[in-house]
Amino acid sequence: xxxxxxxxxxxNVAEGNPLTVKCTYSVSGNxxxxxxxxxxxxxxxxxxxxxxxxxxxxxxYGFEAEFNKSQTSFHLKKPSALVSDSALYFCAVSWNDxxxxxxxxxxxxxxxxxxxx
Amino acid sequence: DGGITQSPKYLFRxxxxxxxLSCEQNLNHDAMYWYRQDPGQxxxxxxxxxxxxxxxxxDIAEGYSVSREKKESFPLTVTSAQKNPTAFYLCxxxxxxxxxxxxxxxxxxxx
Numbered sequence: 001x002x003x004x005x006x007x008x009x010x011x012n013v014a015e016g017n018p019l020t021v022k023c024t025y026s027v028s029g030n031x032x033x034x035x036x037x038x039x040x041x042x043x044x045x046x047x048x049x050x051x052x053x054x055x056x057x058x059x060x061y062g063f064e065a066e067f068n069k070s071q072t073s074f075h076l077k078k079p080s081a082l083v084s085d086s087a088l089y090f091c092a093v094s095w096n097d098x099x100x101x102x103x104x105x106x107x108x109x110x111x112x113x114x115x116x117x
Numbered sequence: 118d119g120g121i122t123q124s125p126k127y128l129f130r131x132x133x134x135x136x137x138l139s140c141e142q143n144l145n146h147d148a149m150y151w152y153r154q155d156p157g158q159x160x161x162x163x164x165x166x167x168x169x170x171x172x173x174x175x176d177i178a179e180g181y182s183v184s185r186e187k188k189e190s191f192p193l194t195v196t197s198a199q200k201n202p203t204a205f206y207l208c209x210x211x212x213x214x215x216x217x218x219x220x221x222x223x224x225x226x227x228x
Contacts, residue, residue, distance in 0.1 A: 009157070032215050043121075043207055043219035044160075051215065090159065094215055104150070104175070105217060109159040 002027045004093050006108035013081045013115055021076040021111045023091030032094040033074040034105065035065055037087045044090060050074060061085070081115045088112050120144040121220035123208050128225045130202075138193045138223045140208030146218070148211040149191040153177060153204045154222075160207065166191055195225065202227045 003026045013019045025031055032051050036044040048059025055067045065076045076089060089112075092105040121142045130136045142149065148167050152160040162175030166185040180199025185191055191210075195202045205224050209217040 043221045046216055049216060104162060104165055107160040109157060
């Protein structure tokens, strides 16, 4: 069964420190991986995606993520956190399936990131 | 929020009433999706549509219905059969690069 796991409900870091938000996945084919961010009472905003190519993906607002096929992980990282990065982060996976499920995303439960001054 | 509008932002209904949530997109995307978000549960797929006049049930379709008569529009009806309808509802559409674009959401409260 396809699934996404975000093992940490909350991540707390000090401003200026590096941050990591973890994500692991399970799919039956080649994965397409995504990170989204959500601010309170708003929709989700796209941060970055891995479809194919370089394992290190760079996205919006200085975020990056590394696709690790052997560990089935796609952790989100940022070298220096900002207070404004505080939000709810979702990892999502789709896969290369030409059937009726093409394009649907499976989401993790979300990780609340808090960056304190 | 990327060319997708959802209205209203907040919606209040009495138990037993059907309610329809609007979702419109001007991105010319074929695929559209409805998700439900509850605290601590992430996003769960209710219905999705790959093309006009076609839609499929997602993981939690019971108590919901949809239509896709136009490419731009994918309204969701929350029926009285939905046992716990209070939630934040998100609509999305997808481009050919697999990325989904989300609307701002509708928070439905049923009392």
